[in-house]
Amino acid sequence: MPTESPCWFTSSYSGNGGACVEVATNLVASRGVVPVRDSKVAGGPSLSVSAAAFSSFVACVKAGRLGA
Structure with a gap:
């Protein structure tokens, strides 16, 4: 069984x-x-x-619900 490797990327906003x-x-x-x-x-x-x-985290970031 082949092992799937992560395909890493960085956000274009970074x-x-x-x-x-x-x-x-x-x-x-x-x-x-x-x-x-x-x-x-x-x-x-x-x-x-x-x-x-991860989806919940991204939604909170987009909504500005995480403290600075």
Whole structure:
């Protein structure tokens, strides 16, 4: 059985500062998770969150419901 690897990308809103997170949405359909990692440490650890939790997080960010 082949192992599916994350296809990492950074948001187009992140600019070029390098202090960003990367996500891999290609694993949602097969595993139901969205891996997240620090863009400055590409070989470092990643955190996998459920697709539902990631979707809720993005919705809160868009709505401005997270404190600064």
